[in-house]
Amino acid sequence: MAKIYEFNDFTFFTEMSELASRHQSYDLSLGLPDFEVDSRLREYLKEAADLCSHRYESLTGNAMLIDGIITLHSKRNHRLDLKKEEINIVPCSTFALFTALKSILNFGDEVIVIQPSYYTYAPSITINGGIPIYYDLEEDFSVDWTKLRDCISKKTKAIIVNSPQNPTGKVWKKEDWDHLYEIIKNEEIYLISEEIYDIYCYDSVYHYSSFLHPELKKRTFCIFSFGKMFHATGWKVSYLIAAENLLEEFRNYQQYISYSTNAPCQYAIANFLKIFEPEDNRKLMQDKRDTFNHLLQYTPLKTEQIAEGGFFQIVNFREVNKKMTDVEFSKWLTVEKKVSCLPLSAFYNSKQDSDYIRFSFAKKDDVIIQALEHLSRNL
Numbered sequence: 001m002a003k004i005y006e007f008n009d010f011t012f013f014t015e016m017s018e019l020a021s022r023h024q025s026y027d028l029s030l031g032l033p034d035f036e037v038d039s040r041l042r043e044y045l046k047e048a049a050d051l052c053s054h055r056y057e058s059l060t061g062n063a064m065l066i067d068g069i070i071t072l073h074s075k076r077n078h079r080l081d082l083k084k085e086e087i088n089i090v091p092c093s094t095f096a097l098f099t100a101l102k103s104i105l106n107f108g109d110e111v112i113v114i115q116p117s118y119y120t121y122a123p124s125i126t127i128n129g130g131i132p133i134y135y136d137l138e139e140d141f142s143v144d145w146t147k148l149r150d151c152i153s154k155k156t157k158a159i160i161v162n163s164p165q166n167p168t169g170k171v172w173k174k175e176d177w178d179h180l181y182e183i184i185k186n187e188e189i190y191l192i193s194e195e196i197y198d199i200y201c202y203d204s205v206y207h208y209s210s211f212l213h214p215e216l217k218k219r220t221f222c223i224f225s226f227g228k229m230f231h232a233t234g235w236k237v238s239y240l241i242a243a244e245n246l247l248e249e250f251r252n253y254q255q256y257i258s259y260s261t262n263a264p265c266q267y268a269i270a271n272f273l274k275i276f277e278p279e280d281n282r283k284l285m286q287d288k289r290d291t292f293n294h295l296l297q298y299t300p301l302k303t304e305q306i307a308e309g310g311f312f313q314i315v316n317f318r319e320v321n322k323k324m325t326d327v328e329f330s331k332w333l334t335v336e337k338k339v340s341c342l343p344l345s346a347f348y349n350s351k352q353d354s355d356y357i358r359f360s361f362a363k364k365d366d367v368i369i370q371a372l373e374h375l376s377r378n379l
Helices: 009-022 039-051 063-074 093-104 121-127 145-150 174-184 244-257 263-272 278-296 326-336 365-378
Strands: 087-090 110-115 131-136 156-162 190-194 220-225 238-242 312-316 356-360
Touching: 009 326, 039 263, 063 087, 063 263, 087 093, 087 244, 093 121, 093 156, 093 190, 093 220, 093 238, 093 244, 110 121, 121 131, 145 174, 156 174, 220 244, 238 244, 278 312, 278 365, 326 356
Parallel strands: 110 131, 110 156, 156 190, 190 220
Antiparallel strands: 087 238, 220 238, 312 356
């Protein structure tokens, strides 16, 4: 049980998945859905191959798709009224984050990263000449607003927020955005709000976009993902919402990086949005979350807070082992117990250990059931 398996920190996420594959483990490590997309979406893509122009789409995106986004947001529980001029189609959410940073950062500017956080944030900041400043959430993954405010300096140019959050499953509510505005209202600080799991909010929790805040929207780049929405991550089509003046600056850089986004996929998504019911996908994923957490009760692993949204569940493993680091435990669980996960410390800049591991429940039901039943018998 004490055997350690080495890995390269710089490709940690990939290597954990490869470790799972090599040892034929149930792979619950990454948020890569392994189940089929809606068959109608595939049919629209086939139609696009025959009917859609294969030339570049416009810089801003397919007009029908932009109309569909406006309609989608107008039907939400927390309705968002958008103008066409506030929307831009982009190749992926990582591109949107990178290019938003490029459009606002000067060399030496600071960007606050709330940890635990997704691994692309800091590299996107540093490549664009910025300096990441890390704020760690409290032990219960809540925000201490005084501590967050203390991270702000004269060099702070932006704050990155992810809601629903990967990996914690926390969802920012209206009062959270209000708190954030209060601590930056007198500063020239931008907000990059990654809301790519927006339709995946569970139970009585509903997505509340940062763009609903009347003042924050003036300084916000708000990022969404069709890949996550349709559990079709390989399609690589996302969109950005921002004030017109911010989008103009964003496009000044976009035109030299990607110019536009996959035209046939935009056509297919635009048509699918006319019949798409977000509630169907939300319920599908909530059922998977519930199945995971129900079966986890029959193992020594503990869920302390059920995920409010997203694809992931944080789990405490200390009743199984009190001495291993979370990295050691994750590798041991993957290799020896045949179920793959990620250590929570992988989502921090310098954290060496935690009591938690992260599982993805964005998997086929059979995979979730077999993996958890296997752990109930073998832990």
